[in-house]
Every structure is written in C-alpha cells, then in structure tokens.
Amino acid sequence: MILLYFIIGIYALAMLFILLYSFAQANLLYHFFQFRKNIPKAHQPSWEELPVVTVQLPVFNEKYVVERLLDAAAKFNYPKDKLEIQILDDSTDETAGIVQKYIQDFPEIDFQYIHRQDRRGFKAGALKAGLEVAKGDFIAVFDADFVPDPDFLLQTIGHFSNEKIGMVQSRWTHLNESYSLLTRLQAFALDAHFMVEQMGRNHQKAFINFNGTGGIWRKSCIVDAGNWHDDTLTEDLDLSYRAQQKGWEFIYRPDIKSPAELPPVMSAIKSQQFRWTKGGAECAAKHLKNVWKEPFGLRKKLHASAHLLNAVIFIAVVIVSLCSIPLWWGFQQGMIPGEVFQGAALFLIGFVIIALVYFFANLSLVDFSAKGILRFLWELPVFLSVSMGLSIHNAQAVWEGLTGKKSPFIRTPKYNLSDDRQSWKHNIYHQLKVPVTTYLEGGMALVFLLMVILSIYFHTYEMLVFHGMLALGFTLVSVESFRSYRI
Structure with a gap:
C-alpha cells in the first residue's frame, strides 16, 4: 500500500509539471492575441x-x-x-x-x-x-x-x-x-x-x-x-x-x-526531434542558471525556464504513462478511493489549455473555417497520441541533454517530395539501423492495448481514454518507425 501511495505521489508531481507548463502556455496565448493586433513593421x-x-x-x-x-x-x-x-x-x-x-x-x-x-x-x-x-x-x-x-x-x-x-x-x-x-x-x-x-x-x-x-x-x-x-x-x-x-x-x-x-518518414522525424529536444535540454543546462542570476524580471525568467525545459514534458509523459498501470490496478482492486480520481480531474485543466493553444494557432491560419475546425477535431487527438508515442524517444534525448552526455550532430535527411505519389524509399541518406527505443515503443503499444482490453473487461474505465491514446500513439510511432527503416 505504501508503494502505491508513493506511485500516486510521483504521478501527481509529473501531472503538476504538465499543469504548470500549460499555465505558461496560457500566458503565451493571451499575448498571442495582443501581438496579432500590432504586428511589427x-x-x-x-x-x-x-x-x-x-x-x-x-x-x-x-x-x-x-x-x-x-x-x-x-x-x-x-x-x-x-x-x-x-x-x-x-x-x-x-x-x-x-x-x-x-x-x-x-x-x-x-x-x-x-x-x-x-x-x-x-x-x-x-x-x-x-x-x-x-x-x-x-x-x-x-x-x-x-x-x-x-x-x-x-x-x-x-x-x-x-x-x-x-x-x-x-x-x-x-x-x-x-x-x-x-x-x-x-x-x-x-x-x-x-x-x-x-x-x-x-x-x-x-x-x-x-x-x-x-x-x-x-x-x-x-x-x-x-x-x-x-x-x-x-x-x-x-x-x-x-x-x-x-x-x-x-x-x-x-x-x-x-x-x-x-x-515525410518517422526515422527522419525522430532524427530531427532528438536533435531539437536534446539540444534544448543542453541549452537549459548551459543558460538557466545565468538567466536566473541576471536582473531580467520574474516573468522573463519564468518564460525562459518554460522555454528551455519544455521538452521535459516528455519525461513527465513517460512517468505518467508507467504510473497509470499500477494506479489502474489500485482502482480495480478498490485500494484507491474514487475521490482520488475525481481530484486528479484538476489536471485536465492543463490539457484544455494545450488544446486551446493548438486550436487558435492552427485555426487562425485558416480564418476559423468550418473545414479547418472539422480537421482540427481529428487532428488534435491523433497529434496528442503520436506525441505520447514519441515520449520514450524524446525523453531519452532530454535526459542525455540534461546530464551532459554528448552525441554528434545528425542532420535530418531531405527528400524533395511534393506530393503523395512520390516515394521516399530510394533516398540514399535514409537511416537503416533500428534504434532500441523503437522496440520499446512496440512493447508499449502492446502493453497499453492490453490495458484497454482489461479496462473494458473489468469495467474499470478511469484510465480508458488515456490508455487508448497511448495504445494508438505507440502503435503509430512503432509501426511507422519500423516501416521507415526499410528500403
């Protein structure tokens, strides 16, 4: 029981990080509306x-x-x-x-x-x-x-x-x-x-x-x-x-x-994502201390922290994902009261804020058209699922960046594909080696697919949507990864 409460604490801390990050995003959304009124010329x-x-x-x-x-x-x-x-x-x-x-x-x-x-x-x-x-x-x-x-x-x-x-x-x-x-x-x-x-x-x-x-x-x-x-x-x-x-x-x-x-392919996306997320973490390790030492003002320091540490959200997603399995078990066994789950709903505020950020960012580019809104309704859950599916790969990059592990600059292959009739498979710069994380992603896809099945079988639905998105995300990422490493 003590171990279960410890897991609840870790889960809550990770969710708290996501919530605090979303508050920073909410502030940026407010200033986005202000900026739109007066774009510099x-x-x-x-x-x-x-x-x-x-x-x-x-x-x-x-x-x-x-x-x-x-x-x-x-x-x-x-x-x-x-x-x-x-x-x-x-x-x-x-x-x-x-x-x-x-x-x-x-x-x-x-x-x-x-x-x-x-x-x-x-x-x-x-x-x-x-x-x-x-x-x-x-x-x-x-x-x-x-x-x-x-x-x-x-x-x-x-x-x-x-x-x-x-x-x-x-x-x-x-x-x-x-x-x-x-x-x-x-x-x-x-x-x-x-x-x-x-x-x-x-x-x-x-x-x-x-x-x-x-x-x-x-x-x-x-x-x-x-x-x-x-x-x-x-x-x-x-x-x-x-x-x-x-x-x-x-x-x-x-x-x-x-x-x-x-x-256009997952292996190239991962190459780019790894460089961006690890590099951002390296810059956090290099600059955050100086930013907080200088007299920049609290708001500027907080936004710099959110900016440089934004990829840490992938570590938080991995933690939340893994902790959700024993938490589901605790709910199913009646060891965790329903009030705990109801209280956790507070963290949904963060996901609502993040959804609003993507809504206004993407829809403002198409003048909030009906077609754009309909596209957004399916793109948002798929995007969030795929982002979760990339969490292991990106969490590794962030961890390496924060701990100082060095790696070479791997550039992203370019393809020059203008439409879906052109194939990327003959690109000579294409990566062939399958990384270990791709096998882990496949394993996570099976684990969370099993969790979905168990939730339905035992009528324990508290984690069903979350586990469903994880199953979808890890499945898409792993399948596209294995597919993209083939020539």
Whole structure:
C-alpha cells in the first residue's frame, strides 16, 4: 500500500509539471492575441540605402534539394552589388559537384563556395567559418530544405535601423504538409510554435529563439554574443540566449513566410526531434542558471525556464504513462478511493489549455473555417497520441541533454517530395539501423492495448481514454518507425 501511495505521489508531481507548463502556455496565448493586433513593421530603406547582406546556405550531402535552394537564392530581390551568397558546403558526396556546376551559370551573382574538408563543429562550425570571411554586415541563414521568398531581405532589413535589433525571425510554412498524416501532424505542431509561442514571447519581450533558418542577424550581434558555439546540438537556441542576455533585441515577423520541407518518414522525424529536444535540454543546462542570476524580471525568467525545459514534458509523459498501470490496478482492486480520481480531474485543466493553444494557432491560419475546425477535431487527438508515442524517444534525448552526455550532430535527411505519389524509399541518406527505443515503443503499444482490453473487461474505465491514446500513439510511432527503416 505504501508503494502505491508513493506511485500516486510521483504521478501527481509529473501531472503538476504538465499543469504548470500549460499555465505558461496560457500566458503565451493571451499575448498571442495582443501581438496579432500590432504586428511589427519595418522601416523601408531606399534601394540606394540598402546595406551589404551575406546569405549563408549551410549544406551537407543534399543532392535532392540543393538546386532548389540555389534557384531560390538566385532570385533574391536585392542589389546584386550588395548581396553575397555563401554556400557553406561540408558535403562528402556528389552535392559538391552539383553546386559548383550550378553557380557557373550565374556569373552576375556573388556566389561564394566554401568547402570544408573537416566538419568540425558541424553546422555551427560551417556558419562560423563563413562569418569570418562574410562581406555583409547582416547575415541571413537558410537551411537546404528551404525555399526563401525573393523579397525576404527587403521585408526584414529595415528593422535593423534600430541599433538594438540583433535578429529578425520569419515564420516557417510547409511545402509538403499534405504529403501524409505525418507531415500534417508536424505542421500542426510547428504552427503552434510559430504562432502562439513565438508571438506570445515576442510581444512581452521574453526570450525568443532564432529557429536555425529563415532569419537574419546583425553580424556584430553574433560576434558580440561570442559567435557560434558547437557545444550543444541547437546552436541556434544557444546563440539566441547568449545574444539576448547581452541586451540585444529580437523581432518576430509571422507575416513573412519561409517555406520549408517537412520530413515525410518517422526515422527522419525522430532524427530531427532528438536533435531539437536534446539540444534544448543542453541549452537549459548551459543558460538557466545565468538567466536566473541576471536582473531580467520574474516573468522573463519564468518564460525562459518554460522555454528551455519544455521538452521535459516528455519525461513527465513517460512517468505518467508507467504510473497509470499500477494506479489502474489500485482502482480495480478498490485500494484507491474514487475521490482520488475525481481530484486528479484538476489536471485536465492543463490539457484544455494545450488544446486551446493548438486550436487558435492552427485555426487562425485558416480564418476559423468550418473545414479547418472539422480537421482540427481529428487532428488534435491523433497529434496528442503520436506525441505520447514519441515520449520514450524524446525523453531519452532530454535526459542525455540534461546530464551532459554528448552525441554528434545528425542532420535530418531531405527528400524533395511534393506530393503523395512520390516515394521516399530510394533516398540514399535514409537511416537503416533500428534504434532500441523503437522496440520499446512496440512493447508499449502492446502493453497499453492490453490495458484497454482489461479496462473494458473489468469495467474499470478511469484510465480508458488515456490508455487508448497511448495504445494508438505507440502503435503509430512503432509501426511507422519500423516501416521507415526499410528500403
């Protein structure tokens, strides 16, 4: 009995973390509504006043998308004598030849091809190497899977007339969100970040992050903040916090769109998720102490904590999931009074808040159309289920990040798939090795499917919806994972 009450305590603490995180999200949702009323606009300099800009395109083995990227970069609407485009190529395959052949056809454009033989520092190292020889006072960055808008530079550069502005970030949009269920669910999640979270933080001058691409920096801001570091897997988040702790201000422009490709298969999604979640945890370990030591104000510190520790929610989900099994048993045996379960309903407030965040983030992009609302009604439970299904994989990443375990930068394979008739199976960059966590996910799918069956058989329904979502989530994640590791 003592052990059961101990499990109840652990369960309650994990649920409390989720609830507190949801309160931070509720505050961001409020400021999202305020931000929408007054989206910042930039001073528009004349053509003659435009400064020199360097566009950095970090590339590593991207033969499927690199020409698309270069096509878009060649179309920037900006004075040719004030625009430098650096191709920071660490490739070890035919990508290098594709790039060099391509740029020969554009002698009027200042393409600077920089090829490193040593990938030291990975993306951060490439950006730093390019910065050392960059001609521009302003540095725009686009990853290989992006298709930047021709007017991106003109839409953002005017913000730098304010000497305090260090970076301007645009909103990611999605080239292939309709390709599959997986790409649609990723768009569902990213839209919440780029609408509610980025807008909510920026409105109240909390720390926001450069998203690694689709943004433009003041070069002196990067240098003043200590340049690019490679000691975390999210060099973008790391530099963002260092710059803002030095007093630089960031601007977020949700109305400026930067289209990008979403990973279409689970193995690629997991690669990206692992890097983001572990890197965020590494940045928490690196920066949270300094944030709380500095006189930033309590609200700013709390939002920084919620921001840097947001992926810890995956550890909380794993704990809640595992604890729910003995708790179900306790209810079934009559060892836990019904009042305990009724009191636990308080934690449902957190899930309602999170649902509202995704509702307003996604529906605001389609003007709250009837079609959008109907789509939301099935997307939300499926998204939450798949997020739970990814909890083991992401919890491992968070734990490694918080405890200081290092791992190499694994980039996400790009596919250049525009519709569902194209196949990803022949991509040579595709991962083949099945990680141990995929087998654990399959095991968890069977466990929670069994819990659903037992709940129905014994008429013990307290955990039925939760266990049903876990069974669905772990099943989808494990099946798609095994499927995606096959060529």
